[in-house]
Amino acid sequence: MPTEIHSPRKAPLLKGATLVLALLIQWTLAAADWPQWQGPDRDGVWTESGILTSFPATGPALKWKVPVGMGYSSPVVQEGRLFLTDVVAAQPIIHERTLCLSARSGKRIWMTQHDATPPEWFFSPAQLRGPGATPILHGGRVYGLSMFSVLKCLDARTGTVLWKRDLVAEYQLPPSSLDASPLIDNNLLILSIGGRPGAGVVALDLSTGREVWRALSESATWSSPVIISAGGTRQLIVWMRESVTSLNPTTGAVYWREPTVSGGSPGFSAVSMPVLRGDRLLISGLMFQLDQTKPAGKVLWPDTPSGTRRILSDTSTPLFRDDFIYSPRSGGTFVCLEAETGRERWQTNAITGLRRGASVHFIPNGSSLFLYTDRGDLIRAELTPSGYRELDRAHLIDPTSPLFEDKFAWSAPSMANRNLFVRNDQELRCYSMAGNSRPSRRESKR
Template structure:
């Protein structure tokens, strides 16, 4: 997989990177890991949370929660990217329900987003903040739970998105406020749309048929909205449970993959047709309930629900190959795929970072290193589910105890 690379270091300012597509385009990255393993640049303590780090302007931001029953405080933390020094912290008290004090509940799920010196964060109880990214001072704030009757935790799972001057949130509020667009400078509502139920999937923007389309995957359907107005462009029913619809939609050329459902986007107007599979059962339309697929050229690379990694033909969905060597073959396994140059990085639920080549001919592992310990309880084991951020020649990964920075730069 050869990708155009940026000659300079790139930030990672939102969920799945600069273009929200999970691709790291930075040049000067290691082809393989050193024999002695990855060089850990620094470690910093953090609390519970399932939100990914974001990186901008030499700083790393992450959200977490500190719990001491019966009290809880959610925090937004800002670290210096070079050395892990804590620069500022914004903390606020939250009224977690009793069950949320269990480690299984995690903490904040939505990954922050940075734009024009502002940091936007959403907590598990619906606390929305616009902060000065340099100082941590509050610019404006909202209680989504109060204003939109959002259910705590389950309603606040998707990562926010910014399109033009709008901060667009998938929050499943009421009435008819599943998706809400706010003026990013003031927090004032611009539009609201849909009366659907939550999933863990984060939305994206695609351009097809001459129009920008906001793609959101709810428990009821895949829907394309006009980002400026909230108008529905098209909608395909896809009934799932909230904890099954986890992956982020991905798009390439005229194809859109949502879970395991492939669409062909109309070239003339905002519309879509299902390419595969023909089966309408939700179980046949899900590839993974933990991980987002990679749609690259004529092929799809994806984890499956039990931890296998597969390659599919993008045009037909036909399986080309499968390997069971990436992680454990168990429910809850995850493989987060990040293309970089002619190979990619894979981060697993075991906390391993892998450098590997993915081609239609097969999977070739180049290097593997253990980056951090799994801490999220799941059945009889613990998992590391949070996708890392990649920026400035480094990887930034978190669990429920620490934020880890390791160098991936070549010749350093």
């Protein structure tokens, strides 16, 4: 990344202008990266300009594709490099890998591999899968969780292992994947792991992996933690199986807690993340009113402690826009809800096809909105309180993950440098999303 622009003229005015320009270039390049789950601000918003406002007749152009192994984790991109975790199974062994590729070409730069011998049940068709947690990039390092919960810190340039922790052994975890993606706050790596004793959430020192604090005697979901500012306080929000809890991100101290969001069901897991809008915090189908004078929250709706009533979708993070919420339900119907009451405004099956377990990843980009579905489709659409209007649709990748006698593409897309990256259990694809001025196929017919 450029840090200085050289000029043969050394006039002070030019020096000042050069410095400003260099800083602007640095900021622009940094803004084009996608260094963690759901992007720079962990909210799925794509801030780059110059993105497609209509799809070509054949859809976005495929730039490259490469074979990869199994996994639900998303790629992350920084300074022209793409990082991805996967699993390649060769019974009785699995190869847990971290790949570093050129984001421009897909060419491999380096790969690290850890071989494990899982229980025999892992190789059954219903259980065979790869890692779910998306790596995070920071300070020239890659922090990632393997399929069997080995946490590694790697040198992003070379792939050298700088430190690692076996979370299963250290925190008495079951031998299965941790799917909540890690979060970095200052010098802490924060993970929702459901460990024992009292290690539902842990914070580790970024440099060494040493534990700094632990909190909560609760089981983890697949929901990734976020940090919000409310009540004059920075709060770490975690969705565990037994509660939604607000913690002090520096110490792990509990600010407030709402129990039984999922009913504590041992079979329950959810991907949906907390979404903050003003003084409202939405977590799946549970709306909180946050206190603006202190770190505290109370349930606004629904007016029941039932876990099933408080779940809107366990596979999607809702879009909270203005005074309305857009999301698939767990049963497959896509709905619009009033944010004030939770009352349903409208529903449609056009996006999700009424598929149980259906997921949608929302990608706001300027005045445009993209939806990426578990069918591997990218949709450009308008969502308003009046209804759903589809503008473009393109099929990007085939669904390969089996569930309910169906197949899904559950990995969230990643966006960087006007490209969109998608994966399934077989390949990783890069599509150009650089803008054009042509009308879409549907708009040209009107």
